[in-house]
Amino acid sequence: MSSVTAESSDSGPVPETARVSHGGDGPAPSLAVVEAIAELAGVDPTELPEEGVVLYDHVDPDALNALVAGRSGADVDVSLTVAGYDVRVGPDSAVARRARN
Numbered sequence: 864m865s866s867v868t869a870e871s872s873d874s875g876p877v878p879e880t881a882r883v884s885h886g887g888d889g890p891a892p893s894l895a896v897v898e899a900i901a902e903l904a905g906v907d908p909t910e911l912p913e914e915g916v917v918l919y920d921h922v923d924p925d926a927l928n929a930l931v932a933g934r935s936g937a938d939v940d941v942s943l944t945v946a947g948y949d950v951r952v953g954p955d956s957a958v959a960r961r962a963r964n
Contacts, residue, residue: 893924899959916946
């Protein structure tokens with residue numbers, strides 16, 4: 864089970880960012896990215912393809928997992944843009960934010 868933490872701005876209840884922890888008992892880093900984006904999109908992670916968001920179209924999930932999984936003591940930070948969301952994946956969490964134009 865993952866833990867999604869959403870942060871709203873003062874302008875309303877729509878979350879600006881979502882953070883999902885990964886590793887240990889949590890999901891793989893690539894799944895944490897999917898869960899964070901789904902939280903911001905307001906859909907179940909399985910519904911993201913219907914919203915036009917397919918992680919594999921932007922990054923190889925296996926490669927992302929290999930880069931950051933199990934490296935809690937390392938200085939790892941991967942940044943990418945996925946279908947209008949800015950995503951940063953560190954050694955213990957994935958943070959998604961709506962891309963600013």
